[in-house]
Amino acid sequence: MSKITLTIRVQAQDFDLQSEIDALTAGRKDIGAVVTFTGLCRDEQGALSALELEHYPGMAEAEMRRIAELAIERFSLLGLTAVHRHGKILPGGNIVLVIAAAPHRQAAFDGASFMMDFLKTSAPFWKKEHGAGGTTGDWVAAKDADDKARDKWR
Amino acid sequence: MTTKLVYFAWVRERIGKPEEEIALPADVVTVRDLLNHLKGLGEEYENALQYPEVIRVAINQEHVEHNEPIAGAREIGIFPPMTGG
Structure with missing residues (x-):
């Protein structure tokens, strides 16, 4: 039975992609594929000055862990890291990181994709837009496309 | 007996506060009953819960459907559809 490394964090501070990959793969000789996804804050063609990320403390971590455990089981992953930031994030800044490790590439691709599709629709985070003029904008609306992306895994 | x-x-x-402890009447049995009960507590609740079908609910930090009984819940989270990631 291979060792499975599961890391889930919700934090205000930024993350470093390479350090997170190193932490997941250090000392391992069984991992043949690492897929990473990083979600960043867009400025929406200059209309947006920041995103404010609210979360449900405790449940956010618990729900990310539940999704990660499903992904590990379904794709026989050797490791999974998911880090989600909260608070105010400026355009160009990191929002979310997922790293999936597996013996072969397809499981790593699928594991990262599954994790993101469920995280977007089930992990309790909400985005509020801040406008370029310093105005506080609206809460981002949930998208049907995200539900469809999740449902393709059923 | 109150519920958080x-x-x-x-x-x-819209409700104007992040949390509260509230005593619920005995006829509030399910999540759906709870949302309908809260809607009657004032204009701010009515504004927040005008369309209860879009509202998501978690009991003790796990997602539940609106037909779920709330008996024994320590903490009930009430929020819009999620938009993280």
């Missing part, structure tokens, strides 16, 4: 309610995003903003 926690609110997030525009549900929190």
Whole structure:
């Protein structure tokens, strides 16, 4: 039975992609594929000055862990890291990181994709837009496309 | 006997507080009953819960459907559809 490394964090501070990959793969000789996804804050063609990320403390971590455990089981992953930031994030800044490790590439691709599709629709985070003029904008609306992306895994 | 309610995003903003402890009548059995009961507590609740079908609910930090009984819940989270990632 291979060792499975599961890391889930919700934090205000930024993350470093390479350090997170190193932490997941250090000392391992069984991992043949690492897929990473990083979600960043867009400025929406200059209309947006920041995103404010609210979360449900405790449940956010618990729900990310539940999704990660499903992904590990379904794709026989050797490791999974998911880090989600909260608070105010400026355009160009990191929002979310997922790293999936597996013996072969397809499981790593699928594991990262599954994790993101469920995280977007089930992990309790909400985005509020801040406008370029310093105005506080609206809460981002949930998208049907995200539900469809999740449902393709059923 | 009171239940802790926690609110997030525009549900929190419209109700005007992040959380509260509230005593619930005995005829509030399911999540659906709870949302309907809260809607009757004032204009701010009515604004937040005007369309209860879009509201998501978690009991003890796990997602539940609106037909779920709330008996024994320590904490009930009430929030809009999620938009993280």
